[in-house]
Amino acid sequence: MSPRTKARMAGFFYLVTIAGGIYAQGFVAERLFVSGDAAATAANILNHPFQFRAGFAVYLIEMTAQLAMTALMYELLKPVSKSASLLAAVFPGRTVHVVADAHYHGPALRDLPGNVTWTTRLPRNAVLHQLAPPRVRKPGRPPRKGPRLGTWAEMAASASWQRATVHVYGRDQAEDLAGITCLWYGCLDVRTVRVILARDTAATLALVTTDLTASAAALVERYAARWGIEQAFADARNIPGAGEARTRVRRAVGRTVPFALLVHTLVIIWYARHGHDPAGIAGRRAAEPWYTAKTEPAFEDMLTQLRRVLICARISGSSPAHPEPEQITAVLAAWHAAAA
DSSP states (O other): OOHHHHHHHHHHHHHHHHHHHHHIIIIIIHHHOOTTOHHHHHHHHHHOHHHHHHHHHHHHHHHHHHHHHHHHHHHHHTTTOHHHHHHHHHOTTSOEEEEOOTTSOSGGGGGOOTTEEEEEEOOTTOOEEOOOOOOOSOSSOOOSSOSEEEOHHHHHHTOOOEEEEEEETTEEEEEEEEEEEEEOHHHHTTOEEEEEEEEOSSOEEEEEESOSSSOHHHHHHHHHTHHHHHHHHHHHHHSSSGGGOOOOSHHHHHHHHHHHHHHHHHHHHHIIIIIOOHHHHHHHHHHOGGGTTOOSOOHHHHHHHHHHHHHHHHHOTTOOSSOOHHHHHHHHHHHHHHHO
16 A cells, blocks of 8 residues: 555545544534533433434544554654654644654655654755746646755855844854755655755754744754753763663663663752752852853753762761762762771
């Protein structure tokens, strides 16, 4: 079964779900069920048995259509990404925005459903074309693409730039933005895409997206928002030691990374609820001059604070929430003396 046929079937089942919901809610539930009055509801059901049975049957048809639509959505998106496929299948009425780095592109993106958008870095050697011209009554095959636009670097030389302020990486930054609707024929065939160019004093960022409605600033901010997720993965891998685990069995590998992410989450929750101390950030800036603009704690700061509290809790019965460096030094000296 082709992806186009699956998409049409999913759309048909979606229409069945909408029609069934309108009938079951508007013509059955509203007329038979009385909120807060069980006796009146029972009387309505007894007086209108056919309508009640029809509504129940429509509910069953609606649920069956939802299950079929969910399965078709999963099959449609599975070649692209199983995670995106699962999200689109579980939330068919919502739009799923996927953001990925430059490695995540390919012909599988040609058949994305309408409720999934894909935004990624555009390779430097990608060749772009204008949209195909309107069909005219001429002999022969109609053109599938328009004139060549070139690479994004060639497009940037003649782009129409607009100055805008975007919130990226935790700060507001002024950038020149440009958006071009075109075709990436070599990768996505005739699927219409947008190329977003963001230029600052340091470099130019080139994105390609299937989202044809969001503004250029919103797309740049959406792409930059993935940095927090990437940093969380890097912290969980490097600091708690998930990346250094010497696991070989499949089940052990499948447990190590989730456990490290769980520990990472618990440390952040503890710090947000009990461990935050503004003086710690000031002390970090004083000890490390290259952090002059540091205003928020990193995961290393949170873990250091937790370790200090745990060390003092081993020695002091009062368990101070924010132990002083002198206390930490005294505890460590006592441990080394005992070990000697």
